[in-house]
Amino acid sequence: MPTVFITGANRGLGLEFARQYAADGWRVHATVRSEEKIYDLQEVGGDVRIHILDMADSGSIRRAAEKLSGEAIDVLVANAGMYGPSGPLGKLDAEGWAKTLATNAVGPTLLAEAFAEHVARSEMKKMVAVSSKMGSIADNGSGGSYAYRSSKAALNAAWKSLSVDLRERGITVAVLHPGWVRTDMGGPNGLIDPPESVAGMREVIEGLTDENSGEFFDYKGQRIAW
Numbered sequence: 001m002p003t004v005f006i007t008g009a010n011r012g013l014g015l016e017f018a019r020q021y022a023a024d025g026w027r028v029h030a031t032v033r034s035e036e037k038i039y040d041l042q043e044v045g046g047d048v049r050i051h052i053l054d055m056a057d058s059g060s061i062r063r064a065a066e067k068l069s070g071e072a073i074d075v076l077v078a079n080a081g082m083y084g085p086s087g088p089l090g091k092l093d094a095e096g097w098a099k100t101l102a103t104n105a106v107g108p109t110l111l112a113e114a115f116a117e118h119v120a121r122s123e124m125k126k127m128v129a130v131s132s133k134m135g136s137i138a139d140n141g142s143g144g145s146y147a148y149r150s151s152k153a154a155l156n157a158a159w160k161s162l163s164v165d166l167r168e169r170g171i172t173v174a175v176l177h178p179g180w181v182r183t184d185m186g187g188p189n190g191l192i193d194p195p196e197s198v199a200g201m202r203e204v205i206e207g208l209t210d211e212n213s214g215e216f217f218d219y220k221g222q223r224i225a226w
């Protein structure tokens, strides 16, 4: 029975990842920020184990890894993320920006570091981060969103390094763009719903090999320019 570890699994894409993997019979380690915010994750059937984890708190990441020491994790999905302050030039918010970098770039990379052992002892040995096309420097034609864009670009750069550094342990790494999805973050004008996005990303994850480790794909498997 394969095992997946998913952050930010109480709502949006993380909840849908938990639903789909659990429905396929996987063991699901699903994380939430606090007991009060488990929400619909409670209703997901199957082998679902809930853990508390705050991506902006390195101690919380370390404790989650220690709690699961000895467990093999086939697929690690660093999904949790925040949009952060969207204030335009002239109204940049340094504190909010730092929090966004901590949550979207530093946290997922510390998570990968803390769970490298768990993934290395599994059969599939895969790690993906849910990034965003907004982190693509090549694709930035509209400016703005300084905190979010830079946090996802930093995530992409750090996970590229992970793909190189974890290769010798047999771990395959990729960053994914989920599409513009109708969630709390994506809003009602998104182009697709979570089931379609997550089904697509799961297919991409399934197809990952050491040859395409360190690449940036959208949920349809198309490569995205850095």
Ligand SMILES: NC(=O)c1ccc[n+]([C@@H]2O[C@H](COP(=O)([O-])OP(=O)(O)OC[C@H]3O[C@@H](n4cnc5c(N)ncnc54)[C@H](OP(=O)(O)O)[C@@H]3O)[C@@H](O)[C@H]2O)c1
Residues within 6 Å of the ligand: 007, 008, 009, 010, 011, 012, 013, 014, 032, 033, 034, 037, 053, 054, 055, 056, 079, 080, 081, 082, 103, 130, 131, 132, 133, 177, 178, 179, 180, 181, 182, 183, 184, 185, 186, 187, 190
């Ligand atoms: N929706 C889109 O169109 C879209 C497009 C591109 C990329 N993405 C990326 O996809 C991922 C999931 O987004 P979503 O659309 O599902 O967003 P969402 O509905 O807003 O859900 C965000 C999730 O991240 C969690 N989270 C935020 N800060 C956290 C922290 N410090 N520690 C732990 N968990 C934290 C939230 O937990 P709480 O409930 O506790 O806040 C929630 O579970 C994000 O990385 C996002 O950047 C989304």
